[in-house]
Amino acid sequence: MPSIGEIVRNSQIWKSVFRHPAPLDRRNRIVVMLTNFFLHLHPVSVKKQGIALSYTWCMGGVTFFLFLVETVTGVLLMFYYRPTLEWAYADILALRDVASLGILRELHRWAAHAMVITVWLHMYRVFLTGSYKPPREFNWVIGVVLLLLTLLLSFTGYLLPWDQLAIWAITVGSNMARATPLLGYEGPFQAVLNVGGVDMITQGSDARFGLLGARFVGEETLNRFYVLHCVAIPLAAALLIAIHFWRVRKDGGISAPL
Ligand code: HEM
Incomplete structure (x- = not known):
């Protein structure tokens, strides 16, 4: 008499999902890893020292986990938050006052x-272990862009509560864009873009203006930061994280101590 487990494993439905028997030996394990969509994302084998907690601090993994927490809580927050002068601050207060949603906002903020x-700790670990050296130098560069995107996510998210702290922090922070080389109207080489005696980079056309959508922080800025924070930067980060992980695999897996 076959057991229930055997009946299930021999059924057409089970076999259509799982094409191979339980991976009990090495050969079958490799086949299962390579033919299952979710498992094929993982390497078939890894160096034991390379995944030791004392070596990686798991900081890349924790950063990725926090990115996922931010994505899930961020999408839920989008159901309740409206990025307009009329509603932004009121919606944030409502999120705090409605207890179950209040914790949602706190989760999003603390995880950020x-x-x-x-x-930063992940980058520090990679530096300490010399894992930026060939063949991993390109992944280091991708990492630097990921670091910038993480900081930009924090920066753009800071404005959304639309309270005094947010407005003045972004006013001060975005003033730095004035000093962008070439593209900031007070920055170095700004005069290079002077065509026929006319300045191309002015207060109304420089990098700061592009960021704010206006001369001063206002409704245009709130709209711009909302789109950057909820759509553009997360998409760019997700794409780069996928490439980052793919490169870890292609560069021979996580580096290991010599
Ligand atoms: C959103 C940001 C990031 C995420 C989610 C992320 C994730 C990861 C993960 C999961 C690994 C596997 C090894 C480990 O966990 O330590 C890794 C490896 C690596 N990361 Fe990142 N990372 C990020 C940012 C950075 C930054 C800022 C740098 C450096 C500027 C960087 C450079 C590298 C390099 C070179 C490796 C290969 C290390 C090795 O083989 O030992 N990453 N990353």
Whole structure:
């Protein structure tokens, strides 16, 4: 009499999903890893020392986990938050006052702070272990862009509560864009873009203006930061994280101590 487990494993439905028997020996394990969509994302084998917690600090993994927390809580927050002068601040207060949603906002905020800390620690670990050296130098460069995107996510998210702290912090922060080389109207080489005696880079056309959508922080800025924070930067980060992981695999897996 076959057991229930055997009946299930021999059924057409089970076999259509799982094409191979249980991976009990090495050969079958490899086949299962390579033919299952979710498992094929993982390497078939890894160096034991390379995944030791004392070596990686798991900081890349924790950063990725926090990115996922941010994505899920961020999407849920989008159901309740409206990025307009009329509603932004009121919606944030409502999120705080409605207890179950209040914790949602706190989760999003604290995970964001934590992600900034863990991404720095991850970079520090990669530096300490010399894992930026060939063949991993390109992944280091991707990492630098990921670091910038993480900081930009924090920066753009800071404006959304639309309270005094947010407005003045972004006013001060975005003033730095004035000093962008070439593209900031007070920055170095700004005069290079002077065509026929006319300045191309002015207060109304420089990098700061592009960021704010206006001369001063206002409704255009809120709209711009909302789109950057919820769509553009997360998409760019997700794409780069996928390439980052793919490169870890192609560069021979996580480096290991010599
Ligand atoms: C959103 C940001 C990031 C995420 C989610 C992320 C994730 C990861 C993960 C999961 C690994 C596998 C090994 C480990 O966990 O330590 C890794 C490896 C690596 N990361 Fe990142 N990373 C990020 C940012 C960075 C930054 C800022 C740098 C450096 C500027 C960087 C450079 C590298 C390099 C060179 C490796 C290969 C290390 C090795 O083989 O030992 N990453 N990353």
